[in-house]
Amino acid sequence: MPSLPDMTTPDVMALARDAAASQPHDPHLQDVDLKPAFFDWLCRMGDNTAILGHRISEWCGHGPVLEEDIALANTALDLIGHTQMWLGLAAEVEDAGRTADDLAFLRDAMKYRNVQLVELPNRDMAHTLMREFLFDAWHVEMLTALLQSGSPRVAEIAAKALKEVGYHVERSSDLVVRLGDGTDESHARMQDALDRLWPYAGELFLGDGVDAAVAKAGIAPAPGDLRAAWERTVDAVLDEATLRKPEGRFDVHRGGKQGRHTEHLGFILAEMQFLQRAYPGASW
Amino acid sequence: MYAQMVKSEGMKTLDEMSPEERAFQERIDRGEKIEPKEWMPDGYRKTLVRQIGQHAHSEIVGQLPEGNWITRAPTLERKAILLAKVQDEAGHGLYLYSAAETLGVSRDELTGKLLSGKMKYSSIFNYPTLTWADMGAVGWLVDGAAIMNQVPLQRTSYGPYSRAMIRICKEESFHQRQGYAIMMKMARGTPEQKEMAQDALNRFWYPALMMFGPSDKDSVHSAQSMAWKIKMNTNDELRQKFVDETVPQAEYLGLTVPDETLRWNDARGHYDFAQPDWDEFFEVLKGNGPCNRERLEARREAWERGAWFRDGLNAYADKAAARRASASIAAE
Numbered sequence: 001m002p003s004l005p006d007m008t009t010p011d012v013m014a015l016a017r018d019a020a021a022s023q024p025h026d027p028h029l030q031d032v033d034l035k036p037a038f039f040d041w042l043c044r045m046g047d048n049t050a051i052l053g054h055r056i057s058e059w060c061g062h063g064p065v066l067e068e069d070i071a072l073a074n075t076a077l078d079l080i081g082h083t084q085m086w087l088g089l090a091a092e093v094e095d096a097g098r099t100a101d102d103l104a105f106l107r108d109a110m111k112y113r114n115v116q117l118v119e120l121p122n123r124d125m126a127h128t129l130m131r132e133f134l135f136d137a138w139h140v141e142m143l144t145a146l147l148q149s150g151s152p153r154v155a156e157i158a159a160k161a162l163k164e165v166g167y168h169v170e171r172s173s174d175l176v177v178r179l180g181d182g183t184d185e186s187h188a189r190m191q192d193a194l195d196r197l198w199p200y201a202g203e204l205f206l207g208d209g210v211d212a213a214v215a216k217a218g219i220a221p222a223p224g225d226l227r228a229a230w231e232r233t234v235d236a237v238l239d240e241a242t243l244r245k246p247e248g249r250f251d252v253h254r255g256g257k258q259g260r261h262t263e264h265l266g267f268i269l270a271e272m273q274f275l276q277r278a279y280p281g282a283s284w
Numbered sequence: 285m286y287a288q289m290v291k292s293e294g295m296k297t298l299d300e301m302s303p304e305e306r307a308f309q310e311r312i313d314r315g316e317k318i319e320p321k322e323w324m325p326d327g328y329r330k331t332l333v334r335q336i337g338q339h340a341h342s343e344i345v346g347q348l349p350e351g352n353w354i355t356r357a358p359t360l361e362r363k364a365i366l367l368a369k370v371q372d373e374a375g376h377g378l379y380l381y382s383a384a385e386t387l388g389v390s391r392d393e394l395t396g397k398l399l400s401g402k403m404k405y406s407s408i409f410n411y412p413t414l415t416w417a418d419m420g421a422v423g424w425l426v427d428g429a430a431i432m433n434q435v436p437l438q439r440t441s442y443g444p445y446s447r448a449m450i451r452i453c454k455e456e457s458f459h460q461r462q463g464y465a466i467m468m469k470m471a472r473g474t475p476e477q478k479e480m481a482q483d484a485l486n487r488f489w490y491p492a493l494m495m496f497g498p499s500d501k502d503s504v505h506s507a508q509s510m511a512w513k514i515k516m517n518t519n520d521e522l523r524q525k526f527v528d529e530t531v532p533q534a535e536y537l538g539l540t541v542p543d544e545t546l547r548w549n550d551a552r553g554h555y556d557f558a559q560p561d562w563d564e565f566f567e568v569l570k571g572n573g574p575c576n577r578e579r580l581e582a583r584r585e586a587w588e589r590g591a592w593f594r595d596g597l598n599a600y601a602d603k604a605a606a607r608r609a610s611a612s613i614a615a616e
């Protein structure tokens with residue numbers, strides 16, 4: 001769990017300036033040609049964690065057992081923490097006076113860059129956990145690869161996030177196994193969730209011009225490079241869970257990374273952005 | 285406070301007590317802690333189960349009014365802080381159910397009584413959270429009132445309860461400060477934000493005063509609980525302390541406490557203040573508060589919809605144990 005900022009600190013801005021001054025120098029931040037792609041890529045990272053964190057936080061107080069309430073809130077909290085880091089860096093790269101909060105709360109769906117998988121409704125714990133698992137298994141590979149990023153700032157964020165995501169994937173894999181191999185009902189629900197979510201998983205591995213530019217700059221791996229490791233994890237866990245891997249294509253639903261979303265995202269944003277939209281310019 | 289109107293068994297004098305009861309009372313008077321395996325009067329055990337159980341239920345139901353705003357928190361940082369807070373409350377529920385378990389009552393049994401309406405949770409969580417300022421008011425006033433009661437309970441006679449309170453109090457004081465920080469932002473923000481802040485104070489002031497329960501200065505139940513040190517102060521003492529501490533905080537925010545009779549009484553060294561509407565309080569306890577039905581329904585639904593999940597985990601655990609057993613037989 002990330003440590004929370006001390007609310008009693010009188011001058012938060014001064015602290016932020018000190019922290020910024022101690023950041024490692026990163027030439028990528030000044031690379032004008034790279035800027036649009038780098039910005040987009042950072043938004044993809046931050047929007048994935050923002051929207052998944054939002055979905056998971058919807059469970060707050062409604063979990064099936066107290067330990068799950070705590071674990072779900074904790075996971076959401078981690079993901080919101082990652083969002084602050086990714087969108088914070090995106091705002092720095094953009095250098096247009098926007099903040100992480102501006103990016104999260106004042107962009108409309110068209111400008112959001114998360115994969116469609118993370119915006120789908122929670123439905124039940126089976127869908128919630130299966131989605132988390134499919135995402136976590138990608139997330140952990142992505143962050144591990146980013147430890148080697150040519151951008152020190154990206155590598156730094158990845159290192160911080162990986163500590164938590166290592167735990168996320170452990171937890172979601174474990175629950176997929178237990179529920180898959182639990183009762184007939186829990187098995188059927190997990191299989192149903194897998195079948196429904198499978199056609200959305202592949203978007204995580206589809207590359208476009210943004211990915212190519214960022215890969216060429218040595219910042220991030222090409223998305224397709226993560227697929228083999230992801231499949232190994234998924235195959236092993238599904239096998240242990242006695243679940244059947246769907247036969248159909250896993251990359252049917254795509255476009256989130258380019259700003260083409262499902263109908264669900266608009267409602268998430270309507271809720272999430274309500275206060276910032278209703279009271280422009282207010283500080284909270 | 286999170287336990288209201290907890291009934292305890294009637295009070296005996298030292299002369300009327302059995303030798304065991306007298307020795308027990310003398311240990312408490314000396315400030316010793318009572319631990320789970322030790323002898324205790326039946327009434328002590330029953331009263332503690334009611335009180336700790338009600339407190340645990342309050343933490344759990346208390347997730348709902350604040351959970352209501354997590355998806356609408358106005359900044360990433362506020363969202364993170366609120367999530368951390370609600371997560372803490374669930375953790376408090378967990379410590380408290382564990383403390384109750386040391387008295388021989390399981391978490392599932394207590395949960396069953398909450399869901400069937402046999403056990404209560406604090407009246408405060410039956411009030412709605414209508415604007416973002418309510419996240420400030422709840423932290424400031426509700427967690428603030430809870431702290432008034434829980435700080436002295438760190439010295440309660442029952443060991444596991446006392447230790448749970450020590451852990452909980454550390455987090456509650458953080459909750460109160462973050463609530464106050466939200467109020468500060470709102471009260472010094474735009475006119476609309478200030479209006480929301482004042483409205484939140486208007487709505488939560490009297491329900492917060494009700495959290496301490498009606499006056500119990502003549503109650504035998506309270507006298508017994510105080511002799512056993514499972515209640516450390518009267519309800520009126522705690523309410524007065526809360527008012528005395530909170531009024532200057534409201535003034536600092538530039539907000540008005542919704543009580544025209546409120547004034548400093550030099551002779552008493554305390555604020556004089558108006559009592560909340562106790563008829564309203566009893567109506568809320570009876571189930572007629574603004575959100576009683578929703579709160580209990582939300583918890584029931586969570587429990588019922590989670591049945592397959594809990595069953596699935598149990599079935600897996602049984603299978604895994606059977607596999608381990610047959611593996612060890614095969615190895616022999």
Ligand SMILES: [Fe+2]
Nearest residue numbers: 343372373376
């Ligand atoms: Fe609490």
Ligand SMILES: [Fe+2]
Nearest residue numbers: 346373427430
């Ligand atoms: Fe609380």
Ligand SMILES: [Fe+2]
Nearest residue numbers: 373427456459
């Ligand atoms: Fe609290």
